[in-house]
Amino acid sequence: AHPLVRTRYPVLSQALLSGASPQLRNVATTGGNLLQRTRCPYFQDVSHPCNKREPGTGCPARDGVHRDLAVLGHSAHCVATHPSDMAVALAALDARVRLLGPDGARELPLTDFHRLPGDRPEQDTVLRPGELVTEVVLPPPAGTSAYRKARDRASYAFALASVAAVLAVADGRVRHAALAFGGLAHRPWRARAAEEVLRGAPADEETFARAVDAELAAARPLRDNGFKVPLARGLAVRVLTDLAAAS
Numbered sequence: 001a002h003p004l005v006r007t008r009y010p011v012l013s014q015a016l017l018s019g020a021s022p023q024l025r026n027v028a029t030t031g032g033n034l035l036q037r038t039r040c041p042y043f044q045d046v047s048h049p050c051n052k053r054e055p056g057t058g059c060p061a062r063d064g065v066h067r068d069l070a071v072l073g074h075s076a077h078c079v080a081t082h083p084s085d086m087a088v089a090l091a092a093l094d095a096r097v098r099l100l101g102p103d104g105a106r107e108l109p110l111t112d113f114h115r116l117p118g119d120r121p122e123q124d125t126v127l128r129p130g131e132l133v134t135e136v137v138l139p140p141p142a143g144t145s146a147y148r149k150a151r152d153r154a155s156y157a158f159a160l161a162s163v164a165a166v167l168a169v170a171d172g173r174v175r176h177a178a179l180a181f182g183g184l185a186h187r188p189w190r191a192r193a194a195e196e197v198l199r200g201a202p203a204d205e206e207t208f209a210r211a212v213d214a215e216l217a218a219a220r221p222l223r224d225n226g227f228k229v230p231l232a233r234g235l236a237v238r239v240l241t242d243l244a245a246a247s
């Protein structure tokens, strides 16, 4: 709610306000938000096997209930999604995470903090034993920004898909673009292929659609979550178009 955050990083305040409930937000912490674990139903239900909870036991979600789970970057071992909204905004803002542990301090881009599942889905982040998140650092804003989230109900629900975008336009062309998706992968998904298409291109809906399609070409939906691809496409094109119109 800080006026500086609202004016300089609207994508961040919008993402935070779209998450959880007021009661939860008011007791939450930045580090806790980054480190929250997946809401995959099998991970939460200890009567089921789950590679993330008990490595080597299997992933029933792959052939089971996976409507809310990943379409990008998943593996044979885990198809979970990361639940944070805030982290998606931070990914688009090029935030950096500062850590402190037994071997001293280190700093890394937020986009390198969360892992894809690979064959170690039990490990959500690169945090080492004994390390703490001490700070999240934001660079100066590189453009106007916005967050949009689609979910099953109007509040207090995790994203089916979400998008965080930062856009700067000069002379009708994209000067800076950063795009990240939530609800689609095991970590906030920074859309580098889309950004490549956007850089220097005309800031119009045709470009935005082409860029988002370039990113989502990598999607590998499961049996019941293919709807997330056009949903994410629509969100991203709309957010970029709105930002361009406001530039």
Ligand code: SF4
Residues within 6 Å of the ligand: 038, 040, 041, 042, 043, 049, 050, 051, 052, 053, 058, 059, 060, 061, 062, 069, 077, 078, 079, 080, 121
């Ligand atoms: S998707 Fe991941 S968290 Fe869910 S059951 Fe499979 S291994 Fe467990």
